[in-house]
Amino acid sequence: MRTPWQTMMGKASVTVAHRTRSAVRWGCISAVLTLAACGSAGSSSGDDPSCSVPPNLQSGTLTFSSQVTASSAQDTAFVFGSSFVPIGTSCTLEVFRADPNDPFSPATGFGCSCQTAATICIEWRNAATATSGLARLTGFSTALNGLDCMPTRSNWDAAVPLRPGANQLTVTMHDGLTSASAALTITRP
Secondary structure, eight states, X not given: OOOHHHHHHOOEEEEETTEEEEEOOGGGHHHHHHHHHHOOSEEESSOOXXXXXXXXXXXXXXXXXXXXXXXXXXXXXXXXXXXXXXXXXXEEEEEEESSTTOTTSOEEEEEEEEEEOSOOEEEEEETTXXXXXXXXXXXXXXXXXXXXXXXXXXXXEEEEEOOSEEEEEEEEEEOSSEEEEEEEEEEEO
């Protein structure tokens, strides 16, 4: 049975050591709630002043996934990638059970559950359409060190409207301490 949070969160991919397991857990609830402070995920026209990048932030990394293609016949591009781990992110080891509501049911695996206390803004811009909107934080990639879960990067995605021709997309993420940005051109025939 899915909780309201699981329905809101969708699936988050959690990597632990050499085992990847799709799991829906409480991991990113705090991050999603703080994203709501920046506005709702999705497209918008114009700028969202609450997501303006403050001056003098540390430089972080943000990348598009290598699976994002440089051309699309669709009117919307689904882009995704990874970025730095926001300040205040912590992870705990979690045991997945056959029945998540029964603490005595058999264990089916384990993984890391992460949350962040940071206010995170992830914004996309398409220069060709002069539109911008908010991307969404989809979870964290983690590494297991003994029984300690360590976040290694945050993952994001966005649906960006395209127009025919070259579309210069820029995605920027900041958490009030660190900022990162990356650009990609997607051509729509």
